[in-house]
Amino acid sequence: MTRIVRRPGAFVCGIDAAMDVIGGKWKVLILWALNEKTCRFGELRRAVPGVTEKVLSSHLKELEDDGIVHREVYAEVPPRVEYSLTPLGLSLNAALEPLGEWGRDHIYRGADGAAAEPVAGLGKR
Secondary structure: OOOOOOOOOOOOOHHHHHHHHHOOOOHHHHHHHHHHOOEEHHHHHHHOOOOOHHHHHHHHHHHHHOOOEEEEEEOOOOOEEEEEEOHHHHHHHHHHHHHHHHHHHHHHEOOOOOEOOOOOOOOOO
């Protein structure tokens, strides 16, 4: 069962509430990786280079508490745990897509405002 932690009255607007859920350096990268496929912890760690195990674990817990990520534990030996996006997480990724497009356009734009060559590693996500 998904438990969603609500924080009523703590936000000024919808963007404030959304930023609380996705804030930080790693959460949007975790969401992007899970948008590609269901992942185990080690797969996610490799998909998000630079994140520590402690931070990844903490962010996954927060995203699970917010109803964005589903954690499935399989009764196997050794235990297997997989993470996937909930319908709410999929809708959040869909809402973030235009922001990603804006970011790509902005990064690819040169100092004079003209479109520049794409930067390595900043392909469509």
